[in-house]
Amino acid sequence: MKNITLFDIAEALGVSTGTVHRALHDHPGVNAMTKARVLQMAKSLGYRPNLAARFLSTKRHLKISVNTLKGTTSFWDEVRAGISDEAASLLMENVDLEFRTYPQLDEGEEESFQAALQAKVDGIIVFSSRPEKLRTWIRRASRSRIPVMCVTTDAPGSGRLAVVSIDTLASGALAADLMGRFLGGSGKIAVTLSDLRITEHSEKYSGFEKTMNALYPKMRVLPPLEDHDIEPVAQEKCRKLLDSHPDLTGIYVTTEASLPVLRAVRDAGLENQLTIITTDLFSDLVPQIRSGAVAATIYQRPRTQGRMAFRVLREFLTEGECPSYQITLAPHLVMRGNLDFFLERQSSENNGNRRRGARVVANNLPGGDVAVARS
Amino acid sequence: MKNITLFDIAEALGVSTGTVHRALHDHPGVNAMTKARVLQMAKSLGYRPNLAARFLSTKRHLKISVNTLKGTTSFWDEVRAGISDEAASLLMENVDLEFRTYPQLDEGEEESFQAALQAKVDGIIVFSSRPEKLRTWIRRASRSRIPVMCVTTDAPGSGRLAVVSIDTLASGALAADLMGRFLGGSGKIAVTLSDLRITEHSEKYSGFEKTMNALYPKMRVLPPLEDHDIEPVAQEKCRKLLDSHPDLTGIYVTTEASLPVLRAVRDAGLENQLTIITTDLFSDLVPQIRSGAVAATIYQRPRTQGRMAFRVLREFLTEGECPSYQITLAPHLVMRGNLDFFLERQSSENNGNRRRGARVVANNLPGGDVAVARS
DNA sequence: CGGTTAACCGTTAACGTTTACGGTGGCGGC
DNA sequence: GCCGCCACCGTAAACGTTAACGGTTAACCG
Numbered sequence: 001m002k003n004i005t006l007f008d009i010a011e012a013l014g015v016s017t018g019t020v021h022r023a024l025h026d027h028p029g030v031n032a033m034t035k036a037r038v039l040q041m042a043k044s045l046g047y048r049p050n051l052a053a054r055f056l057s058t059k060r061h062l063k064i065s066v067n068t069l070k071g072t073t074s075f076w077d078e079v080r081a082g083i084s085d086e087a088a089s090l091l092m093e094n095v096d097l098e099f100r101t102y103p104q105l106d107e108g109e110e111e112s113f114q115a116a117l118q119a120k121v122d123g124i125i126v127f128s129s130r131p132e133k134l135r136t137w138i139r140r141a142s143r144s145r146i147p148v149m150c151v152t153t154d155a156p157g158s159g160r161l162a163v164v165s166i167d168t169l170a171s172g173a174l175a176a177d178l179m180g181r182f183l184g185g186s187g188k189i190a191v192t193l194s195d196l197r198i199t200e201h202s203e204k205y206s207g208f209e210k211t212m213n214a215l216y217p218k219m220r221v222l223p224p225l226e227d228h229d230i231e232p233v234a235q236e237k238c239r240k241l242l243d244s245h246p247d248l249t250g251i252y253v254t255t256e257a258s259l260p261v262l263r264a265v266r267d268a269g270l271e272n273q274l275t276i277i278t279t280d281l282f283s284d285l286v287p288q289i290r291s292g293a294v295a296a297t298i299y300q301r302p303r304t305q306g307r308m309a310f311r312v313l314r315e316f317l318t319e320g321e322c323p324s325y326q327i328t329l330a331p332h333l334v335m336r337g338n339l340d341f342f343l344e345r346q347s348s349e350n351n352g353n354r355r356r357g358a359r360v361v362a363n364n365l366p367g368g369d370v371a372v373a374r375s
Numbered sequence: 376m377k378n379i380t381l382f383d384i385a386e387a388l389g390v391s392t393g394t395v396h397r398a399l400h401d402h403p404g405v406n407a408m409t410k411a412r413v414l415q416m417a418k419s420l421g422y423r424p425n426l427a428a429r430f431l432s433t434k435r436h437l438k439i440s441v442n443t444l445k446g447t448t449s450f451w452d453e454v455r456a457g458i459s460d461e462a463a464s465l466l467m468e469n470v471d472l473e474f475r476t477y478p479q480l481d482e483g484e485e486e487s488f489q490a491a492l493q494a495k496v497d498g499i500i501v502f503s504s505r506p507e508k509l510r511t512w513i514r515r516a517s518r519s520r521i522p523v524m525c526v527t528t529d530a531p532g533s534g535r536l537a538v539v540s541i542d543t544l545a546s547g548a549l550a551a552d553l554m555g556r557f558l559g560g561s562g563k564i565a566v567t568l569s570d571l572r573i574t575e576h577s578e579k580y581s582g583f584e585k586t587m588n589a590l591y592p593k594m595r596v597l598p599p600l601e602d603h604d605i606e607p608v609a610q611e612k613c614r615k616l617l618d619s620h621p622d623l624t625g626i627y628v629t630t631e632a633s634l635p636v637l638r639a640v641r642d643a644g645l646e647n648q649l650t651i652i653t654t655d656l657f658s659d660l661v662p663q664i665r666s667g668a669v670a671a672t673i674y675q676r677p678r679t680q681g682r683m684a685f686r687v688l689r690e691f692l693t694e695g696e697c698p699s700y701q702i703t704l705a706p707h708l709v710m711r712g713n714l715d716f717f718l719e720r721q722s723s724e725n726n727g728n729r730r731r732g733a734r735v736v737a738n739n740l741p742g743g744d745v746a747v748a749r750s
Numbered sequence: 751c752g753g754t755t756a757a758c759c760g761t762t763a764a765c766g767t768t769t770a771c772g773g774t775g776g777c778g779g780c
Numbered sequence: 781g782c783c784g785c786c787a788c789c790g791t792a793a794a795c796g797t798t799a800a801c802g803g804t805t806a807a808c809c810g
Contacts, residue, residue, distance in 0.1 A: 003434075003469070005766055016790045021768065029788060052430035053766035056795045059378075094378070170716035177712030181557045181670060211712040295556060330717065333708045337552030337586040341545035342705065380796055391760045396798070404758060428796030431765045 004047045012041055062095040062317055064310075065116035067109070067126040068151070070101040074282050074346075075256060075302045076127070079151060081349070082306025083125065090314070113137045117146070123161075123313045124148045129229075131155035131198075149313045151305050153200050154326075161316060164309040166300045167328035168200045172207025174331065175252045175277045175298060180216035182275045182295055187249030190241055192225040192234065194255045204254040222248075227257055235260035242268045249275060256280040258297075262288055281334055281342060289339050299332040299342065303349065379422045387416055430468060437470040437692055439685075440491035442484070442501040443526070445476040449657050449721075450631060450677045451502070454526060456724070457681025458500065461689075468693065488512045492521070498536075498688045499523045504604075506530035506573075524688045526680050528575050529701075536691060539684040541675045542703035543575045547582025549706065550627045550652045550673060555591035557650045557670055562624030565616055567600040567609065569630045579629040597623075602632055610635035617643045624650060631655040633672075637663055656709055656717060664714050674707040674717065678724065 006017040006024075013020075015034065022030045023038035024047075030038075066083055068076045080099060087095050100116060102108030110133060116124050117140070124141060126148060128134040138148045138158040147161040154163040179189060191208055193201040209221045225241060227234035238261045242248060251274060253261050258278040265274055271293050278285060278297040288294045308327055316322045334342050381392040381399075388395075390409065397405045398413035399422075405413075416422075441458055443451045455474060462470050475491060477483030485508060491499050492515070499516060501523060503509040513523045513533040522536040529538040554564060566583055568576040584596045600616060602609035613636045617623060626649060628636050633653040640649055646668050653660065653672040663669045683702055691697045709717050 003766095006768095007766075017767080018769085018791075019789055022789090025768095027769095031788065034788085050431070050766050052427045053795090054768080055427035056425070056431050056797090057766080057768045059795065167713075167716055170713040173712035173716070174708070174710060175712075177710040181710075184559070207712075215711055330707050330713075330720070332705050333549065335549060335552040335556075336590055337548035337550075337582075338542075338545040338705075341542055341548070345705070378796095382796075392797080393761075393799085394759055397759090400798095402799095406758065409758085425796050428765090429798075431767090432796075432798040434765065 003050065004042075004045045005050065006047075009038060009041050009045060009047060012045070013037055059094065062123070062314070063098065063119070063121045064095060064313065065098045065100055065119065065121040065124045067100045067102070067112045067116060067124060069127060069129070070103045075280055075300075076101075078302035078346075079127075079306040079309075082303035082308075083310045084306075085303070086307040086310040086314075095314070109134060110137060113141075117141060117144070121146065123317055125151060125309050125313060126155075127151050128153055128155045131158065134158070147313060147316055149309050151309045152300070152302075153198060156199060162312055162322055162325045162327060164305050164312065164327045165200060165329070166298075166305070166331050168203035169207035170328075171279075171298050171300075171331050172204040172209075172252075172254070173211040174333070175204075175254075176208040176211035177215060178296055178333075179250050179252060179275060179277060180212060180219060183219070183249055185216045186218045187275075188220045188222065188245060188247055189250040189252060190222045190225060190245070190248060191252045191254060192227055192238065192257070192261060194229045194257070195226055196224065201254055208252055208254075227255070227260075229255070229257065231257065231260045235264050238264035239267065242270060249273070251276045253278045256282065258288075258294070259284055262293060265293075281346075286339065286343065289334065289336055292336065296333055296335045299334050301329055301332060304329055378425065379417075379420045380425065381422075384413060384416050384420060384422060387420070388412055434469065437468060437498070437689070438473065438494070438496045439470060439688065440473045440475055440494065440496040440499045442475045442477070442487045442491060442499060444502060444504070445478045450655055450675075451476075453677035453721075454502075454681040454684075457678035457683075458685045459681075460678070461682040461685040465689070468689070470689070484509060485512060488516075492516060492519070496521065498692055500526060500684050500688060501530075502526050503528055503530045506533065509533070522688060522691055524684050526684045527675070527677075528573060531574060537687055537697055537700045537702060539680050539687065539702045540575060540704070541673075541680070541706050543578035544582035545703075546654075546673050546675075546706050547579040547584075547627075547629070548586040549708070550579075550629075551583040551586035552590060553671055553708075554625050554627060554650060554652060555587060555594060558594070558624055560591050561593045562650075563595045563597065563620060563622055564625040564627060565597045565600060565620070565623055566627045566629060567602055567613065567632070567636060569604045569632070570601055571599060576629055583627055583629075602630070602635070604630070604632065606632065606635045610639050613639035614642065617645060624648070626651045628653045631657065633663075633669070634659055637668060640668075656721075661714065661718065664709065664711055667711065671708055671710045674709050676704055676707060679704055 006020045010017045010020045015038070019030055019034060020038050021027070023035040024042060066080060068079060070076070084097065087097055098116070098119065098121065100112040102112050109129065113124070113126065113134060114137065123146060126134065126138075128150060131153065134155055135158040138155055138160050141148050142159040142161070150160050150163040152165050154165065189212070191205050193205055196202045196205070205224045212219050212221050222245070225237050227237060234257050242264060251261060251265070253276070256279055262276070265271060265276070275295050276293065278294050279300065281297055281299050285294065285297060289297060308329070312322060312327060332342070381395045385392045385395045390413070394405055394409060395413050396402070398410040399417060441455060443454060445451070459472065462472055473491070473494065473496065475487040477487050484504060488499070488501065488509060489512070498521060501509065503525060506528065509530055510533040513530055513535050516523050517534040517536075525535050525538040527540050529540065564587070566580050568580055571577045571580070580599045587594050587596050597620070600612050602612060609632050617639060626636060626640070628651070631654055637651070640646060640651070650670050651668065653669050654675065656672055656674045660669065660672060664672060683704070687697060687702060707717070
């Protein structure tokens with residue numbers, strides 16, 4: 001019927017609410033015997049804390065650092081927007097978001113992480129482009145009991161709290177199945193990625209290859225092309241690929257570096273012969289999809305990734321539990337047919353009212369550009 | 376710096392918190408002049424109510440009725456699970472969920488709605504298979520200021536609060552684009568649906584047809600087949616279709632009634648000649664996808680639909696605002712390649728711990744089977 | 751002019767949890 | 781016997797909002 005309170009437990013045992021509270025929270029100054037009785041009674045009465053009272057009593061201020069790439073494309077802007085959204089939709093907690101961005105992969109990543117640690121944040125959401133470099137930093141953070149949440153790419157073996165990413169195996173598999181259907185079950189396919197050492201990329205490739213072999217045995221998947229996130233490298237490698245494989249029928253671009261590939265294809269005059277599946281959705285890709293040069297693109301839902309990352313981190317910080325250490329999302333498929341709906345959705349979400357008036361303050365702090373948002 | 380409270384406003388104006396409260400909430404008994412000053416001051420100070428204090432003070436008990444089809448397939452089970460999930464993840468509100476289910480389309484729908492009204496619920500989440508019948512009921516509810524939330528299908532012109540559904544135009548368009556690519560841009564396609572009068576179905580058809588005409592002008596889309604949700608009708612109509620159109624190359628099933636279609640196709644021995652795109656994902660469909668009989672299925676994310684429906688309804692009930700009156704979701708595409716990932720996701724979510732120990736009580740009340748869940 | 755009423759506003763006690771502070775005893779040491 | 785100390789526990793004041801209740805005016809009526 002009514003909810004059990006601390007007072008109910010206290011009354012049932014003839015002690016005070018203070019003692020019950022200390023017992024339930026492992027605070028010192030309570031007899032082991034008493035504590036056991038409290039815990040027992042709490043369980044048997046089915047006590048569940050009233051979070052409203054808790055939040056009212058302890059008006060805590062969470063400070064969370066968000067370390068991501070500067071918005072070269074819209075991807076990281078979307079991730080940050082998702083984080084802001086979720087923070088703003090929080091009913092009662094006061095969270096301060098500190099956005100630290102670094103301009104390039106491999107540039108300022110460690111510095112901004114260090115800056116976050118120095119700022120004594122309560123948690124960090126980070127994109128680690130080079131997990132092996134950030135690993136020691138993440139480890140250091142978790143030793144200081146600062147949870148670190150990875151987005152988009154994992155940092156395995158670093159002690160991070162959890163990772164939010166797209167289901168990469170499913171992405172690769174979906175791309176493979178689509179490619180197989182599009183091409184009628186035969187052909188030669190190339191896959192480009194940034195670096196095989198990045199788990200997500202190698203998983204996309206292996207998902208693609210395995211699915212292709214299993215479902216379309218007549219098709220052939222070439223070894224992956226590594227572009228190391230350098231545009232000229234991507235374009236040049238792709239040019240050579242097209243030269244040496246004139247019978248190529250499809251390309252799967254697992255990263256957002258699809259433009260150099262498309263340029264190389266156009267330079268070779270193969271726009272209409274190749275079936276290309278890309279990744280992500282950004283403005284320069286839109287005309288390519290509309291023209292049919294890109295058959296489909298796999299949308300990695302950056303906004304949802306951001307939302308999820310923040311949600312899980314907050315949940316951990318306020319309740320001490322983490323639902324899962326690897327949260328994977330199903331990707332969306334964007335083609336000419338439904339492209340407009342995604343564009344519309346993006347723009348409407350961007351124009352959507354920042355609810356509950358999250359105030360935003362811009363700042364400069366050591367360790368890259370920082371913007372602070374209070375919600 | 377610190378957050379503005381009622382007291383701050385009161386102090387700044389030399390009035391009491393009670394007056395400020397009454398002014399901010401349009402309660403009677405406050406001078407128009409005073410009220411204006413309070414509102415002005417609240418705005419200029421940037422007052423935002425402390426929801427923790429509000430929830431603590433008014434320990435309201437929301438009672439929400441969820442009126443859906445009995446779980447013939449997993450779809451409605453998933454919708455309900457999504458609602459339960461979202462209710463359980465609520466931080467501080469107490470909500471009672473009353474699940475009313477009716478066995479068949481068009482059977483017990485009105486009765487269970489009536490029962491919900493009699494139970495004096497605070498809100499209703501409903502699937503209206505026949506909007507024209509429920510319309511008067513929904514209208515009656517909203518006159519009593521009981522918000523009604525539609526899931527999956529809309530009840531236009533009924534005064535319902537909002538609707539959560541898949542973006543049907545995008546679904547149809549995606550199906551069309553896929554079909555066009557799968558078939559190399561030529562062929563004759565049939566579309567089955569339940570009833571053209573249902574907005575969602577006619578939208579899927581028109582999205583499909585428009586996209587097909589725009590992107591694949593050489594393809595032809597036949598007029599839609601209405602099966603009225605009756606399996607034998609669907610199978611028979613499909614049989615006749617296959618008879619009269621031996622050159623058919625693809626079928627798009629916009630509803631979950633894909634099994635009769637598949638049976639008709641199998642009976643006609645056309646399993647390997649036809650490209651079939653279906654809707655939803657349920658256990659009997661799995662082998663069909665795995666065998667390749669179904670090229671792809673458009674997953675309507677019932678769990679997310681449930682989550683969204685509950686979330687919006689709760690937000691309206693506690694804050695009086697509704698973000699949008701039509702919430703549409705992007706569908707997921709499931710093919711052989713990524714099928715396993717969706718199945719795994721479903722089962723892992725079902726085994727997921729119901730958090731915060733939502734207690735569940737089963738009951739029987741007039742108006743269909745009822746299960747009550749407290750969270 | 752006493753009394754009634756309505757309009758307006760202040761006061762105060764909840765709501766359940768947290769936390770600082772004060773108060774027991776009981777023990778040992780000077 | 782006084783003092784301090786320790787382990788343990790009770791007390792009460794926050795936190796910000798809500799809502800019931802009382803109190804103050806001024807107008808109005810008989």
